[in-house]
Amino acid sequence: MNLISGIDVTAGALNAHKTRLDVVAQNIANAQTTRGPNGTAYQRQIVSFESELLRRSVGGGLPLQSVRVAAISTDRTPGQQVHNPQHPDAGPDGTVTMPNVNLSYEMVDLITASRAYEANLSVVKNAREMALKSLQIGK
Amino acid sequence: MAPALLIRRRMIDPIFQTDNYQLARKLLDAAVLRHEAIATNVANAETPGFRRLDLSPDFATQLKSRIAAGNFAQTADSIRPQLSEDQTARSIRPDGNTVEIERELLMMNRNVVEHEFLSEIVSRNIKQLKLAITGRAM
């Protein structure tokens, strides 16, 4: 039963943006992690989206597309080398490899992803209001 | 059978066949469909090359010509609203995506109010008929 119009399209986008938010939050949390489970510094992760064709629209048959997460990949760019001999993870030459997380980029990503998520959320809220109003016809 | 058909057409259907009532029903279809277009546009706000969708302009022109011709109530079923790519949208991004989130959200707000207005028209017609029949506001 598809009672709220466009809900499958909006749900796909909400899921995708939520995943992106989660990954950005993880990047920010690990901005200073110099030793991860595999022994090396944390490498930031990137979410890539892809279009998915959902169905045809009612009446016209125009195909509707939404977005979904294609892959969560690791950014292989090597992180900055900082000279800090006192650091527990410093190498023999006294440098520490920092995670390749740039906080300004991540903050911008966070804001963009939040706004996109909120926009889709308001779309589905309004769709629900329209459906509820339809139920009140004639009452 | 023929007299019964005539009487039926004279009884209930003329009330439900008025132009305003049928027009409101058709426009309700269009409002729900337009929301689907807006939902798709907002979901694809960052998809490269995506062109925004909206109601086909020929739906409005067809409606107007049928109303002017005066035979709207009988032929209402043949006009159906459809979605198509909005040809008038300009691309403000280098990748050809024509969706502007703020415009979409504003249009969505307007669409919701339009939907409420149309629901109110339909509702009022039905309630008026009920009042006329039973003498009580059911």
Next chain:
Amino acid sequence: MNPIGSINVLQGSPLQRTDAPLPKIGLPQATPNISAPSEGFGTMLDGLVGTVESKQAAAQAATRRVLLGDSDQLHQSVIAMQEASVAFTMMVEVRNKLVESYQELMRMQV
């Protein structure tokens, strides 16, 4: 005093006798409804039943499409159900009025 007698004085006048048959006026043939009221209301009730059936069938079809997920036109289903309910109410009210008038007729002292 015979009130009728005073009218008989006018017998010889150019005025027509009151008991002379009236000339035939061409009445329109729409009067059959008035001459046989039960017949007119009977066909009206038949027509209403037909309307109610068709409207309820439309409402059921629209609702089934929504329930099965074939369409998301929730508002059309609601409107169809309301129209069917209005048609049904109209039929019920016509029936009530018919029964009331019949009972009224039966109560009349002949």
